[in-house]
Amino acid sequence: MGDTFFWDDTGDIIRVLARQFGILNANCCDTCCGEEVSLVQSHIIIEIDRRTNPSMQEVARSLGMDITTFSRQIKTLESRRLVTRCQDPGDKRINLLKLTPEGVQVKQQINNRMKEYLELLFSELTEFERDTVVRSVRLLSRAMEKTGICCLR
Amino acid sequence: MGDTFFWDDTGDIIRVLARQFGILNANCCDTCCGEEVSLVQSHIIIEIDRRTNPSMQEVARSLGMDITTFSRQIKTLESRRLVTRCQDPGDKRINLLKLTPEGVQVKQQINNRMKEYLELLFSELTEFERDTVVRSVRLLSRAMEKTGICCLR
DNA sequence: TTGTTTTACTTGACTTTTGCAAGTTTTTAT
């Protein structure tokens, strides 16, 4: 665990990977469909889809976004009819978010494009390596959820 | 390979992970040191460090950044004395980039902070899982370099 | 050699995105 070289290196690689997947994602958004969806907007769409009727706070926090920026993004997405807002019946302060059918469709298209890229990327790997990678991604994802590491401010 | 559910899911997880590592990285920049370094600036610094005397084009391309934005960022970083530029002796059009000692230090500090987070994150995993993850990260990184997948425009 | 094209960057003039401060409305706590 005290192996400095090892950690330095891994940290670097992870950072670069994260950046590159970001670019990849952005490309998917650009090229997937007529709809112009920015990278952050795609994240918002994905996150709304992953949750069930989340509040704005909930989504904004999970994305590590400032609520004010988020508020404006939602306004945009709403005007493009990709997302709808409705008041929480139990608490009038809260807006619950949902994807419109178009929103779902956009999400699907981004996903498909991503899938193409991933297939290309994974074609570089052997069956065994592929499994390793998929397992790892899940492990990391779960670990991150547990530690809540990403969103501390 | 035709397992739709599998791929959909993996794509989602990777996207979310990439986002979260981005946030993580941004947090590292915010909290690591007195120096105020934005996320993009940290990526630039890291990328310059990873290469040996890269040109501006080289770094900008690898980060998927517009050269004009990049040019201005370098100007800023130069004025903060984190990066230096010098003319390529063989081709006067080209500016070669290098981190200053301060730049290296900033990079180190961001790295250390990242290391702390990673250790926390990895403490959720068993020794075996940790190895799996580290191996995967390298595999992905290499595969991405091969396909050049990230930066196609 | 000379003229044309390409490459590597810079600058100007925008538009978009973001973040802080301050405000509104509703809920919770005292």
Next chain:
DNA sequence: ATAAAAACTTGCAAAAGTCAAGTAAAACAA
């Protein structure tokens, strides 16, 4: 009932990104 907190929204200023145009050096072609 009053104060404090939570969930947003809006104003404003700074940061980042884009497009068009420009400079200077290198590569290429006649």
